[in-house]
Amino acid sequence: MTPPDSTQFPAESTSALQSHGVVFARALSQRVTTADGELAILSEVELAVKAGETLAITGASGSGKSTLLGLLAGLDQPSAGEIMLLGQRLGDLDEDARARLRAGRIGFVFQSFQLLPALSALENILLPLELAGRADARERAVYWLDRVGLAARAAHTPRQLSGGEQQRVALARAFATDPEIVFADEPTGNLDADTGARIIELLFELNASARTTLILVTHDEALAARCQRRLHLVAGQMREAALA
Amino acid sequence: MTFIRLGLWLLQRERASGEWRVLLLALIIGVGSVSTTGFLGDRIKRAMSEQGASFLGADLMVTSPRPIEDWPVPAVERGAPASRPLATSRALEFASMVSRGDAFQLATLRAVDADYPLRGVVRIADRPFEPGAARPAQPPPGAIYVEPSLLPLLSASVGDSVQIGEASFRIAGLVAEEPGQLGGVFGLAPRVFLRADEVETTRVLQPGSRLTYLYQFAGEPEQLAAFSAALKPALDSTQRLIGSREGVETLRGAFANADRYIQLTALISLLLSVAAIAIAAHHHALRHYDQAALLRCFGTTTAQLRTLYAVQLLTLGLLGSLAGVVIGALTQQALAGLILPGAVTRLPSLGLAPVGVAIASGLLALAGASLPALMRLIRVPPLRVLRRDLPPLPVAAWLSAALSGSALLLLIAWYAGDAKLVGGFVGALIGLVGVLILLARLALVAGRGVQRMSHGPLRFGLAQLLRHRFDSTLQLGAFTLALFLVALLALVRSDLIAGWQQQLPPQAPNYFLVNIAPHQQQAVAAYLSEHRLEASALYPMVRGRLVSKDGVPIAETLPEDARDTNTLRRELNLTWTATLPANNVVLAGRWHGERSADAPVKGTPVGAPPPSSDPSAAPVKGTPAGTPLPSSDPSAAPVKGTPAGTPLPSSDPSAEISVESGMAERLNLAVGDQLGFQIGDQTLAARITSIRSVKWDSMQPNFFVIFAPGQLDTLPASSIASVYVPPDATGVLPGFVKTFPGITVLALDKLIANIEAVFAQIIGAIQLLLGFLLAAGMAVVVATLLASLDARQQEAVLLRTLGAQRAYLAKGLWSEFIALGLLAGLLASACAEIAMALIANRLFELPLRLHPWLWLVLPLGGALLVGMSGWLTTRHITRVPPMQSIRALN
Secondary structure (H helix, E strand, O other): OOOOOHHHOOHHHHHHHHHHEEEEEEEEEEEEEEOOEEEEEEEEEEEEEEOOOEEEEEEOOOOOHHHHHHHHOOOOOOOEEEEEEOOEEHHHOOHHHHHHHHOOOEEEEOOOOOOOOOOOHHHHHHHHHHHOOOOOHHHHHHHHHHHOOOHHHOOOOHHHOOHHHHHHHHHHHHHHOOOOEEEEEOOOOOOOHHHHHHHHHHHHHHHHHHOOEEEEEOOOHHHHHOOOEEEEEEOOEEEEOOOO | OOHHHHHHHHHHHHHHHOOOHHHHHHHHHHHHHHHHHHHHHHHHHHHHHHHHHHHHOOOEEEEEOOOOOOOOOOOOOOOOOOOOOOEEEEEEEEEEEEEEOOEEEEEEEEEEOOOOOOOOOOEEEOOOOOOOEEOOOOOOOOEEEEOOOHHHHHOOOOOOEEEEOOEEEEEEEEEEEOOOHHHHOOOOOOEEEEEHHHHHHHOOOOOOOOEEEEEEEEOOHHHHHHHHHHHHHHOOOOOEEEEHHHHOHHHHHHHHHHHHHHHHHHHHHHHHHHHHHHHHHHHHHHHHHHHHHHHHHOOOOHHHHHHHHHHHHHHHHHHHHHHHHHHHHHHHHHHHHHHOOOOOOOOOOOOOHHHHHHHHHHHHHHHHHHHHHHHHHHOOOHHHHOOOOOOOOOOOHHHHHHHHHHHHHHHHHHHHOOHHHHHHHHHHHHHHHHHHHHHHHHHHHHHHHHHHHOOHHHHHHHHHHHHOHHHHHHHHHHHHHHHHHHHHHHHHHHHHHHHHHHHOOOOOOOEEEEEEOHHHHHHHHHHHHHOOOOEOOOEEEEEEEEEEEOOEEHHHHOOHHHOOOHHHHOOEEEEEOOOOOOOEEEEEEOOHHHOOOOOOOOOOOOOOOOHHHOHHHHHHOOOOOOOOOOOOOOOOOOHHHOOOOOOOOOOOOOOEEEEEHHHHHHOOOOOOOEEEEEEOOEEEEEEEEEEEEEOHHHOOOOOOEEEOOOOOOOOOOEEEEEEOOOHHHOOHHHHHHHHOOOOEEEEOHHHHHHHHHHHHHHHHHHHHHHHHHHHHHHHHHHHHHHHOHHHHHHHHHHHHHOOOOHHHHHHHHHHHHHHHHHHHHHHHHHHHHHHHHHHHHHHHOOOOOOOOOHHHHHHHHHHHHHHHHHHHHHHHHHOOOHHHHHHHHO
16 A cells, blocks of 8 residues: 555644544545456545544445445455554554454444344343453443343343344444444334434434444435534545535 | 353353254264264174183183293282282193093193183083083092093093093093184194192193193283283293184184274264264354354454354364263163173173263364364454355365365374275265265256156255255255265175175084094095085195295294294194185285196095085085184294204205285295295295185185195195084984094084174174164254255245245155255265275175165165155244244344
8 A cells, every 4th residue: 555645635634633533534445346347336535533523424325335334444444545543544454453443442333233143132232341351241231221221121132122122232232332433334224214213313312422433324314414424425436415 | 251251151142042053963963973883893892802702711811831920010910909900810731641541642631720711611511512511611629521532532431530640530521612612623632621739640740841821811901901011022932922802813804894894884974974063064154154243343353253163162062072972872882782782791891982082083073074164254254244245255275175184084094093994085085075066966957857847846846956056966965975875884784794694604514523544534434424414525634834935944034023923833734735725816826726737636525526516515615714723732832943954845846835815924925935844854845836815704724825736645644524514413423433533523513603693793783883874874964954944944934925835835845855865865876886896895805796776775765864854854944924934034
């Protein structure tokens, strides 16, 4: 990778974001090789997110939203460009070092909830706490399950929970470790409008009280509207929309 | 929290979900069948060596011309107080004259203590040719037991007194059966048992008397192994250590085949369970990609993920192996009690070795089978949490192949312990997998034609099979492998049994007439034909010792450690014939009979027509299998005593001999070598012109060395004949003995019954092992089916949602499974025939034959087996309401 060319970025924003920002991306591109040749999924995306900020990444299906989210969270490596996550240059880190960076500092919420089917609601929340080595893991898990209103369902497995309940467990799991950033991928995508609305409420309430940076991918206008900033992707190209 | 704890926690949580059940089940079946095989095999081996011990009279025997005072440290009497010391018995054997009135006869006296024999029984009868009753071999004070052949020689009968040296003894009974009887076939002096504490009274032992001290030992295998290891270095060249396996060389072939078969069965059950485990592990990994991706998202590193899954596997491995061992021990206990008790006098206790072996092989099999899946699992990209379609990073094929391959090779080598077997197996397996994949593909292509012609659920079922070509190939391959291996072992089993039964034809000679003088031949023939008994061919026999090779004393041509061989220590039974005996195959050189066929043939049958023209006697011509057995002749001194300057043979240098291949190998002999023999006070040289293989367990005439006619004719020879005496005609024998007092009549019924008992034992065990193999085969089938369950369920739900009726789906599933089973059965038949042709000959020395019934049984059996297990495994997917299934799948 070529060294970052600071002239492409305003000098002020570079230094300010590097000192205060939690996510910082420059000239980010992702290309894949298909049978029909090379396909650009993301092209030259520039992004800076400050601590405590909420950002919605929107766009049509296939516009590259989830790919961008994955890159920002360090789940994948870009074809070109550079990402700073929590003060670390991801390009300098290997897969395991990126994993260590995520541990306990980053939370995730997924469209398909991604709860482990064999674990109870409480245990699903417990899992990242245990992984982060938190001594008070169980107390925190109980607390967070209560926070999302499911204290009575602690022993239930995902199969015994409705979609909305499963997503609440997922929210509790994401916030339980006091992460600095929560990445959410279409958190209401699998839910009906009412349930989705309640999940949005809960998500922003938890985010506000924890003062977490929230980066979410959605094509739900209502959800995007709740964020402070919105990044619109069209065919992998960035169109930063109005700030909220 | 450490990842070890986390791994155990997740494992414990998933236990309820049943995710691990398939894997654990496969492991339990695998280890269960392996440990059953191991326990049973171990027990059978020990039971067989006990059978051998009863032939020898002990588990171990040491013979020495001098008394042995100092026994090595794991000493006999000084055995550790914790464990029971070895049981011991001492006997002294010497030759002496036994007289009654004017009659004198040289006899072999064995002076025994109260414990003799430690194994096996001595039967004492009151009249000749009666079975007698089991009694201690030590006679009451002042009495002796004698071999029946001694009575006519001394004109004595039971109750009479005879003189040995200065003491007089009463004949208290006749020795009808004794351990090691076979060894006495050519010991010309009849056996006499007397009390060890009465030897003194005879005063026949003088300084310089030729004595053989027999020290017998019995105990647990570990004790014996330690004892014999400590003992060996302490023995000099005149002393011999004989193990129970050497007790009866006639059974050596059967022992070896059974050993090999047990090894092979253990190996194949293990490989089948490895296949089942591999399928289950792959399926397990497939279902855990999401979990692994999520854990990576939460910040778990590759190393942590590896620890987590390795701990889970190890725990499962230990649990499954332990459960398998327990099941194996229980099953074999139940089955061994059911099948073996009649055949063994004392069931050996359970060995601990198979437990360790089973657990270790369970872990090794699990590691080998699940490593590739595990390696893929820990390489799942975390991005999979966002994109479910992302496959785990590919693992370098060579790496996983090398890892699994070396684990499996280690297992195979461990079990087979025989380079030939390992090489053959690995080659065959690699070839087999390739062929199976190809055949499965071809069969599926052929299935397309059938599908087009069919309709209804059958068409649907076949279409399912063809649509999932990859899964179908895998399933077909796995089913074929399981059916093939089970069929293969079943075939080897029936061929082994048939082979053994052929060796013991119903009218095998059961009596041998030894020591027929030339002038008695006509009279013997006349006597036998008068009583309608048919004797076999008559083989002239001269006893001689091999002394030199190309003029050099034979011992000097051999490395130090190869000199201690029976072949050199004892006198060989030399015969001459122009006809190559049945069951002998010339391996090198040319049979001398082919050149001297027109020469006059000595050793013509007694009265009976020549062997070649007597079809009924064909399989049992000539002398017993006992020919190569060690002579019990106490005067046989080790060859080391022969002077180095053996006078060079003076006879015809063009004399030709044929040598048995094992002896040629042991003594490093080749065609063209000139061997010198010491026969009485004469020496004789002859050139090896052929090397033969001999089937020792064939109950047929077997000789290490066969001369061309014309070389030994001038030497004093007695002859041997065998005769079949039907059970209702044994009354003839006392008359025969009276008429020909010099001829020894040996009854071999007991030996044959013993051999049959050993075969029955082996056959019973083999049938058991086959049952466990079948269970391992079932494990493969079930694991394969369970692995396809998710996809099937998904499809079934979809189809039911689209309006397919339950019965339609059920019939479709049945058609699919039956078609799979039929195809697998056909492929397995082809593979089994080919493999049988390859291994029957090489591994078990069995004749080649085709098995037409296989082509019917395997496809039908396969259809039934796969159909039933398929239906049992998947039946619920057609019963659950679609809505419930959809929720479950989500």
